[in-house]
Amino acid sequence: MQVRYAIGPNETRRLDTNDLRENFLIETLFVADTVQLCYSHFDRVIVGGAKPVDTSIELPTYSELKSDYFLERRELGVINVGGAGTIQVDGQAYELGKLDCLYIGRGRRHIMFGSQNANDPALYYLLSAPAHTSYPTQKAAQQDVFSAPMGSKEGANERVIYRYIHRDGLPSCQLVMGLTILQPGSVWNTMPAHVHDRRMEAYFYFDLDPAHRIVHLMGQPTETRHLLVANHQAVLSPPWSIHSGCGTTNYSFIWGMAGENTDYADMDMTAIADLR
Numbered sequence: 562m563q564v565r566y567a568i569g570p571n572e573t574r575r576l577d578t579n580d581l582r583e584n585f586l587i588e589t590l591f592v593a594d595t596v597q598l599c600y601s602h603f604d605r606v607i608v609g610g611a612k613p614v615d616t617s618i619e620l621p622t623y624s625e626l627k628s629d630y631f632l633e634r635r636e637l638g639v640i641n642v643g644g645a646g647t648i649q650v651d652g653q654a655y656e657l658g659k660l661d662c663l664y665i666g667r668g669r670r671h672i673m674f675g676s677q678n679a680n681d682p683a684l685y686y687l688l689s690a691p692a693h694t695s696y697p698t699q700k701a702a703q704q705d706v707f708s709a710p711m712g713s714k715e716g717a718n719e720r721v722i723y724r725y726i727h728r729d730g731l732p733s734c735q736l737v738m739g740l741t742i743l744q745p746g747s748v749w750n751t752m753p754a755h756v757h758d759r760r761m762e763a764y765f766y767f768d769l770d771p772a773h774r775i776v777h778l779m780g781q782p783t784e785t786r787h788l789l790v791a792n793h794q795a796v797l798s799p800p801w802s803i804h805s806g807c808g809t810t811n812y813s814f815i816w817g818m819a820g821e822n823t824d825y826a827d828m829d830m831t832a833i834a835d836l837r
């Protein structure tokens with residue numbers, strides 16, 4: 562498991578391209594028959610991916626956690642961005658099609674990730690945060706969750722936002738999680754941009770043509786930086802940072818947060834004209 566320390570806006574403004582990428586970009590989430598994880602000290606969130614191809618894979622525990630099993634003190638949100646698969650949670654099977662979500666509560670010991678077809682493996686995006694209590698393990702299918710169209714063709718940001726884990730959806734201790742799908746011809750996400758100093762956020766970009774890139778904007782609203790991001794890569798957004806992006810074509814992304822509250826609408830907006 563990689564470990565990333567939390568750094569602040571004063572150090573961040575002095576970083577060059579490589580240092581920015583080493584601190585905030587997670588390049589590799591899917592490696593066949595493994596779990597890849599990155600432990601961030603921003604709200605102690607773990608971001609990762611599991612890609613079972615020829616075999617099912619068990620979520621291991623890690624020496625960094627000093628726990629008997631991964632979810633001893635944590636909760637986990639999972640969204641499948643690949644082919645159909647099954648997740649076993651203490652022997653109970655949950656089938657996840659593409660864009661279905663599973664919330665797994667604190668205290669669940671044995672988590673097994675499987676694919677139905679090795680030629681079209683499941684790709685499980687993982688987001689975990691410390692948890693003070695145990696909420697029920699529940700699946701949310703994409704067609705059953707709250708969704709809202711956002712943006713406009715004129716703004717090049719016509720998109721649909723799906724909320725899975727949040728105050729009015731699947732309950733959790735800290736996790737808030739969902740995804741956004743941009744329409745063909747739309748390229749901008751999250752503009753006007755916002756911060757929420759009470760929560761960190763991670764963006765995971767998917768369904769992006771491998772030849773294309775996202776120009777992801779981060780930093781304080783008046784001190785922005787950018788990261789060039791490829792398909793299946795994730796960005797850590799500190800609580801003090803904006804998170805917004807413009808693609809060279811359309812794409813989708815999973816957003817996920819942890820911190821002070823599970824209120825999706827808690828955002829402090831910045832006017833576009835105030836960005837620097």
Ligand SMILES: O=C[C@H](O)[C@@H](O)CC(=O)C(=O)O
Nearest residue numbers: 720722740741750751752816
């Ligand atoms: O805090 C919430 C998040 O940044 C996202 O949900 C924003 C987003 O999906 C979008 O504008 O497309």
Ligand SMILES: [Zn+2]
Nearest residue numbers: 755757762804
């Ligand atoms: Zn946000």
